[in-house]
Amino acid sequence: MTAGRGRVAPEELRSHQWYGTDGLRSFSHRARTRQLGYLPEEHLGKPVIAILNTWSDINPCHVHLRDRAQAVKRGVWQAGGFPLEFPVSTLSETFQKPTPMLYRNLLAMETEELLRSYPVDGAVLLGGCDKSTPALLMGAASVDLPTVFVPAGPMLPGHWRNEVLGSGTDMWKYWDDKRAGLIGDCEMAELENGLARSPGHCMTMGTASTLTAAAEALGVTVPGASSIPAVDSGHDRMAVQSGLRIVELVWQQLTLSEILTADAYEDAVATVLALGGSTNAVIHLIAMAGRSGVKLTLDDFDRIARTVPVLANLRPGGKYLMEDFHFAGGLPGFLARLTDVLHLDRPTVAHGTMREQLDGALVHDADVIRERDNPLAEEGGVAVLRGNLCPDGAVIKHIAAEPHLLRHTGPAVVFDDYQEMQRTINDPSLALTADHVLVLRNAGPKGGPGMPEYGMLPIPDYLLKQGVRDMVRISDARMSGTSYGACVLHVAPESFVGGPLALVRTGDLITLDVEARLLQLDVPDDELELRRAGWTAPPARYGRGYGALYQDQITQADTGCDFAFLSRQGEVPDPYAG
Numbered sequence: 001m002t003a004g005r006g007r008v009a010p011e012e013l014r015s016h017q018w019y020g021t022d023g024l025r026s027f028s029h030r031a032r033t034r035q036l037g038y039l040p041e042e043h044l045g046k047p048v049i050a051i052l053n054t055w056s057d058i059n060p061c062h063v064h065l066r067d068r069a070q071a072v073k074r075g076v077w078q079a080g081g082f083p084l085e086f087p088v089s090t091l092s093e094t095f096q097k098p099t100p101m102l103y104r105n106l107l108a109m110e111t112e113e114l115l116r117s118y119p120v121d122g123a124v125l126l127g128g129c130d131k132s133t134p135a136l137l138m139g140a141a142s143v144d145l146p147t148v149f150v151p152a153g154p155m156l157p158g159h160w161r162n163e164v165l166g167s168g169t170d171m172w173k174y175w176d177d178k179r180a181g182l183i184g185d186c187e188m189a190e191l192e193n194g195l196a197r198s199p200g201h202c203m204t205m206g207t208a209s210t211l212t213a214a215a216e217a218l219g220v221t222v223p224g225a226s227s228i229p230a231v232d233s234g235h236d237r238m239a240v241q242s243g244l245r246i247v248e249l250v251w252q253q254l255t256l257s258e259i260l261t262a263d264a265y266e267d268a269v270a271t272v273l274a275l276g277g278s279t280n281a282v283i284h285l286i287a288m289a290g291r292s293g294v295k296l297t298l299d300d301f302d303r304i305a306r307t308v309p310v311l312a313n314l315r316p317g318g319k320y321l322m323e324d325f326h327f328a329g330g331l332p333g334f335l336a337r338l339t340d341v342l343h344l345d346r347p348t349v350a351h352g353t354m355r356e357q358l359d360g361a362l363v364h365d366a367d368v369i370r371e372r373d374n375p376l377a378e379e380g381g382v383a384v385l386r387g388n389l390c391p392d393g394a395v396i397k398h399i400a401a402e403p404h405l406l407r408h409t410g411p412a413v414v415f416d417d418y419q420e421m422q423r424t425i426n427d428p429s430l431a432l433t434a435d436h437v438l439v440l441r442n443a444g445p446k447g448g449p450g451m452p453e454y455g456m457l458p459i460p461d462y463l464l465k466q467g468v469r470d471m472v473r474i475s476d477a478r479m480s481g482t483s484y485g486a487c488v489l490h491v492a493p494e495s496f497v498g499g500p501l502a503l504v505r506t507g508d509l510i511t512l513d514v515e516a517r518l519l520q521l522d523v524p525d526d527e528l529e530l531r532r533a534g535w536t537a538p539p540a541r542y543g544r545g546y547g548a549l550y551q552d553q554i555t556q557a558d559t560g561c562d563f564a565f566l567s568r569q570g571e572v573p574d575p576y577a578g
């Protein structure tokens with residue numbers, strides 16, 4: 001698709017305004033570039049490539065990205081570009097509180113403003129830990145320069161006593177075993193050493209792997225990039241390749257908006273669903289599409305889910321980890337099994353269309369990447385629910401739930417916030433049974449704020465000891481992509497703004513029916529109206545600062561949780577005007 005495109009002249013590069021004109025400003029910019037130690041022939045007339053690096057000492061998922069930035073630079077230099085590295089915020093899923101989701105839009109803003117305000121002709125984005133991928137791509141989409149995404153890559157598989165461990169998934173599992181009295185401190189100490197063995201993002205099909213796979217399916221990475229283990233030398237080579245490609249993309253002026261089309265987003269949705277990927281991808285892809293001027297809705301997810309089977313046998317829904325997926329054929333092999341539902345004649349950042357990228361892609365292990373006639377599930381991994389409890393929708397990753405709970409009616413037990421839930425969940429006087437429906441509210445976009453990943457509410461200790469490992473749980477929160485269970489998430493509108501979740505009382509009957517896509521509160525409308533009349537909004541959590549801006553501007557889960565002022569249409573002046 002890109003073959004045959006003309007090349008722009010050096011004077012047409014965006015950076016020419018900064019460096020190449022006769023005025024005082026260009027003189028000053030050239031002088032300051034000498035101050036940086038560069039010869040004129042090293043940068044004048046060359047594409048300036050910004051390498052946005054989310055490396056940090058505190059982010060184990062990105063701790064190798066300083067080295068990868070060097071590899072990207074090698075590619076850029078080789079291709080005749082001028083690389084400049086920019087440190088940007090790091091969003092560490094593990095360490096950042098209350099939740100990195102609170103800061104996704106901040107990194108998106110930083111990305112957008114940085115790319116716009118500096119002499120940048122093209123961008124290479126380095127990230128991978130959950131929110132980093134959507135944040136970087138949202139910001140870049142709003143600027144619309146030629147852009148390549150370099151996924152951080154999954155860490156190596158975890159190991160413990162001859163068992164293979166998956167990030168998150170096995171942490172929750174063994175934590176529950178400890179609470180049930182099945183293992184003790186000694187085993188937990190060993191597990192602490194074995195869960196995360198190398199740099200890289202979580203190596204289950206959690207949010208990070210889901211979003212980096214979505215980026216590859218969108219066409220913004222070089223082929224096969226998303227599953228390469230972070231510490232594999234192939235990851236370095238992929239970074240070099242990305243540096244080589246971005247320079248060519250700048251000369252061809254192939255911008256993000258030509259790649260991030262409605263067709264590309266449909267394919268990313270199909271990919272996520274067929275991977276059995278994280279529910280978080282629903283929010284992020286809707287937000288990313290919004291920045292690309294593409295309207296993607298919850299209904300699109302549900303429609304596409306009914307057309308694609310789950311083919312990736314990956315934890316938490318399946319058996320294997322990302323390294324297995326990589327050696328089984330990676331995303332090219334996987335997508336080659338979905339060609340009938342994909343839009344193949346669309347451009348990508350690589351040489352050629354998606355069709356050309358997938359030509360010759362093979363699957364080497366049919367248990368990891370299943371055949372179409374042997375899927376893990378007949379339908380995509382996420383279902384969108386409707387009903388009087390979620391007029392604007394809710395989602396459930398039904399393939400990660402115990403099947404008998406997918407059609408369930410039970411009495412609600414309501415927790416007004418996460419702290420109350422933590423304090424009381426193990427109190428035997430609640431007398432919870434496996435039939436109860438746990439309800440958590442005030443954990444949504446405004447109420448959390450930031451929709452923390454509280455959605456996999458803990459099973460009470462005394463039920464764990466009875467062998468109960470799943471219950472229906474409902475919240476306006478999100479859930480980690482490595483979590484599992486019959487957890488209904490992203491209930492919209494959220495309870496904090498008066499959504500119906502705010503009106504549920506302990507003892508009300510709630511019906512979940514995934515096949516019918518139903519989430520229903522079995523309380524008459526007139527009773528709900530009475531309750532609504534008596535409802536008062538909780539006080540805002542932030543009186544000032546970024547949190548206050550967040551609470552003021554954040555949109556609901558069904559529309560992607562972008563900031564209203566970022567997602568709306570509007571002109572942004574050229575920073576160099578005047």
Ligand code: FES
Nearest residue numbers: 061129201202208
């Ligand atoms: Fe970074 Fe899981 S903690 S991807």
